[in-house]
Amino acid sequence: MGDKTTAHPGAAGRAMAADRPTSVRNVVLVGPSGAGKTTLVEALALTAGAVNRAGRVEDGGTVSDYDDIEHRQQRSVQLSLVPVEWDGIKVNLLDTPGYADFVGELRAGLRTADAALFVVSASDGVDGSTRMVWEECAAVGMPRAIVVTHLEAARADYEETTRSCAEAFGADDPDAVLPLYLPLRGPQAPDGHAPVTGLAGLLSRKLFDYSTGRRAESEPGEDRLPLLEEARNRLIEGIIAESEDETLMDRYLGGERIDVKTLVEDLERAVARGTFFPVLAASPAADGARQGLGTVEVLELVTGGFPTPLEHDQPQVTTVDGRPRELTPCDPDGPLLAEVVRTSSDPYVGRVSLVRVFSGTLRPDETVHVSGHGLADRGHEDHDVDERVGALSTPFGKQQRPVPHCVAGDLACVAKLNRAETGDTLSAKDDPLLMEPWDMPDPLLPLAIQAHSKPDEDKLSQGLARLVAEDPTMRLEQNQDTHQVVLWCLGEAHADVALERLRSRYGVQVDVVPHRVSLRETFAARAGGRGRHVKQSGGHGQYAICEIEVEPLPGGSGIEFVDKVVGGAVPRQFIPSVEKGVRAQAAKGVAAGHPLVDVRVTLLDGKAHSVDSSDAAFQTAGALALREAAADARIHLLEPVAEVSVLVGDDYVGAVMSDLSGRRGRVLGTEQTAGGRTLVRAEVPEIEIGRYAVDLRSLSHGTARFGRRYARHEPMPAQVAERLRKQEQQAS
Template identity: 90%
Template sequence: MGDKANAHPGAAGRATAADHPASVRNVVLVGHSGSGKTTLVEALALTAGAVNRAGRVEDGGTVSDYDEIEHRQQRSVQLSLVPVEWGGYKINLLDTPGYADFVGELRAGLRAADAALFVVSASDGVDGSTRMVWEECAAVGMPRAIVITHLEAARADFEEMTRICAETFGGDDPDAVLPLYLPLHGPQSPDGHAPVTGLIGLLSQKLFDYASGERKESEPGPEQLPDIQEARNRLIEGIIAESEDETLMDRYLGGEEIDVKTLIDDLERAVARGVFHPVLAAAPAAEGARQGIGTVELLELITGGFPTPLEREAPSVTTPDGAPREIGAACDPDGPLVAEVVKTASDPYVGRVSLVRVFSGTLHPDETVHVSGHGLADRGHEDHDVDERIGALSAPFGKQQRTLTHCIAGDLACVAKLTRAETGDTLSSKDDPLLMEPWEMPDPLLPLAIQAHSKADEDKLSQGLSRLVAEDPTMRLEQNPDTHQVVLWCLGEAHADVALERLRSRYGVQVDVVPHKVSLRETFADKSAGRGRHVKQSGGHGQYAICEIDVEPLPGGSGIEFVDKVVGGAVPRQFIPSVEKGVRAQAAKGVAAGYPLIDVRITLRDGKAHSVDSSDAAFQTAGALALREAASDAKIHLLEPVAEVSVLVGDEYVGPVMSDLSGRRGRVVGTEQAGGGRTLVRAEVPEIEIDRYAVDLRSLSHGTARFGRRYTRHEPMPPQVAERLRERAKEN
């Protein structure tokens, strides 16, 4: 790490194919929007020699030149890979969006990585969503470190932010979250602000000064030693407490001076095991400087302390038909091919590009692989079980794609020409098809109803939507058979905005957003009767059909029941199905406000026919007329769908959440403790009231709550709400 030696230059920054999994590090950067993740990636790329001092790659562009939408929105909206080399290691930096709407991109980054850097702004602190991701990483034992950024801010306080991180992330063991370095401050300015110019290594007790633009090492002054010693002792005790050498603590307490190499080795093992989480500081390079503050130390932590792909457990795989399958040693380049598409994107020049993490075997360009996946048919993503020939392999760098000769187990690469594969699909040998267990994706719960802007757009809409959904497994496409609307289910407003922008700019489809409709129903509140008379004589073959029906309500979920009680052949047997067909057709159209009729029993009790003029069509019409007459004399209930809503929320927000649900005509049916200071609130809420609940709940809970919804039943709508909808239906 930074205390090991002076800065050494990285490789030239060229992303070449890794030769062995032990030389690969896959690191995902996590943090809230604006915490400085992308800036940090650029600073690391500069220090590693992958970009020049202007922040540009050798063949043009910057590492952040990836998506025009990101530039317009001034924030990251998708996962991006930046591979760099340092000290003989290939480091795949996975930069993730910090905004909650793009959590699917974050989860893809977590799936592809073996360790996580949590980026925390010294001026903004730790938000609730970052805490939730930390808990997810802790649950699976992913190694984590913390990087504090924005030290140049006037109110930045490294020591206070380190304390907050220890309280937030340390849980029952705050001494497992400790700094490896302290900030080195330069001379105070007239306003009293002392800028950070470097770092003080606690283990080596050396100063690493970046003020000149290059990292320079020196000895601390006598006035600095007391502060260094206090923090150093605490760090040593924290490292020893997590050491696998049980004698180390006794030796330390006995007064023995533990050598720095032993401490660093134990620190690296503790970090790789995910039981110790070092805190570092970083700042981008000043203009003209070659290295940003803390970037060398961070690169050395990544290469020395973060685990190799070999230390990750072998993925759980099956055959495509579900039979368990062992693939042997984890991350074996000579093992059976098992790779996963963690991201899908469309390039205007080369078509679909898939970012792939190889877990076993070696992937070669122009070979035929089997594509299996992936259990998201309910979101508009079809399952796959096909062979495909892949195109070139490459490593992305901004807008550039650098050709790779192969991609071994543990590494990542971009694959061209996978026309069928989608995010989450498994790539394996065509002779030995395998399927990886998919990772959990959040359920999109914000509906966006759209329609083509013009006839030309209508012709391109279907293809544009299918390609859009193929890229994003957190998006669900619905063609609602009841409302006849095309609905994109998204994670939030920003997610929806990006989807619309991609449809327009990437696929050339202009759409209009229309009000989202819920699937309402109608039913009879009480018994009624109706007579349908369809008699027409026009000189030739006429039409003659009369039928009389009784209608009575049934319990919810009964549907429509048709009963024949005609006696004496008043309606000939061959025309009974005709009456039923006409009744059901009218029920599907509705009898009051134009919504389908459900939960009634319709009894045909009498009628009349003509030996010549009666026909199938005549009795269908008579059946429909009879149902409409019965409805005109009856009270009709408008039924609305009710969802069971489960909200997982911090205890401090339980009151506001329950109050908000009640204001949405919801009925809270129970609460239960979920651990970790959170409560699960269960309620039944009309779906018409929770169209925007994904947005409103995020605001209410400061982004810390999650919810799920499940349709339960239709039930009568309050009269005043139903009347408003009926009036609206009449206007339309």
């Protein structure tokens, strides 16, 4: 890195199985949609010899062939793995979607990787969502580097982009975010644009020309040296500032010339520790070229500067009953401990699980224990089962290439784990373990669906179960109040992909219907009612009369039943029957068909017949009495209110608070947090925030996050209730 002059590509088309953790690098690529992550992965694969010059693998398809949905939507929608070999090291490149709706796939990539490449477009700069991911990585000390792409764009400005990266990512120390290379431009074209044809290595003082399609090294002329020295000196000072050798700065300031080898070694150590973040430049190869600009330099950084899996902090491990368990990190000979980081379905193979092994060695055809705990609130019931591992393979595009094993620190695809879901732990069947699941975003956009036809209805349950097994960021709800099936998603694009997968992968056609919130009814004032159920149809008849009084109670009180009958007007054995009838009618509602809550129902009087009275008759009379009381009373419609907390940049606080007020929200307060953000707390009716996940993203340019939880039900304003009633009439 910096002073290396030879490239060592891997063997094209060969599936590599690492034999030890030190020969593995797990790298996640992070950046917004359109920054060029997938293009960079393809360029690195081409340089490493994993694909041919047309960008195709030996057995057909391209390195970016993962999901038909991705091709139809022209964007990445899931975490994908591209393994390449460079200088004897297996590099697992984890390409993540850049669109905010698929942040769950990004989090899975962060969990799996040991270091991150942040991909920034030279024409677009750094966006707010990328800054937030950088902070997430910083919080866990993940080593990072920046790769600037789109150097060929008309508006590309490498120097300005590196400055903006230092401002965005180097808030604590801007001198920790510095370029390792400067771009070299060729002759100016007639349109005035001078293409980037090579790079100048600041540490090595060498030029690397890519204009022929092969990296060619040369010495800089005297005219170029002054242009390099200022950037070089600043880079050296930044490296020395992070050096573990405390004497190095004094020697440098004293005029001693520090040799390049020492600087490179200190640079690599600082990068691996996550205290220095180099900036590199890369562009895809031109037609017919073997190497894209800067791809050799990126691979050298990854293999020389990024840490091995041995240096990765292992997530918390317990036994399945919750007792802490200590393991030697990343020991290939230790107990088996692996995690399912992605689940997908193959039409020929079935379910395929992408697995990261944290301890031990995973082999084909062995029986493992599959543990899944802690995601019951998302529709993933806790489970502990034993399953037999199928074939192990490493993916490349749509192809799966067999491997004999997967050691600690490496990744592999596992076939035929029919019960394993994303986030599950794999361990030895006689030593079951459980890893703490990674932080997954809450799905906050509801999508109410129903089967399109009877055949679809028969397949819907199984299709939904398989869908949520693949994606733990999706929550499945069977709402008992509204009788709707609701998929909670992260955004509209996430919802579109879910519907497409149901249709194309599981053969289930569904219709999207308006989402309904769980409304309630209550009495606004005291009211009385008389229930009379008297029928004679030959033989035993039916006879029951009861009189009740209904009064409202404070919110959250539910239904309270009080017996004040005197003189045996209603026989004791039938009083529970009246209560049962009242409660059954309350569950059905008394006005608009929503459950009745927060009332006290008092049984005052009644009449019975010695022969014709029965349990069923008094149940019916109780229900009739409640309906009659409601007919002469004012009924309030109650709507659910949520406690909403919005974490937003200070620049958007005013807009967020104004928007919440426009949703009938009550802002409870604000508080400053780190990083120039404000936490806004409010109470908002749930009917007003059905699409808040989408609207907030637009309002804050993707930089805000929010959470919600149910607070209580409270009366809905009359004009809103009337509008809702008209909407329901039109829908029916």
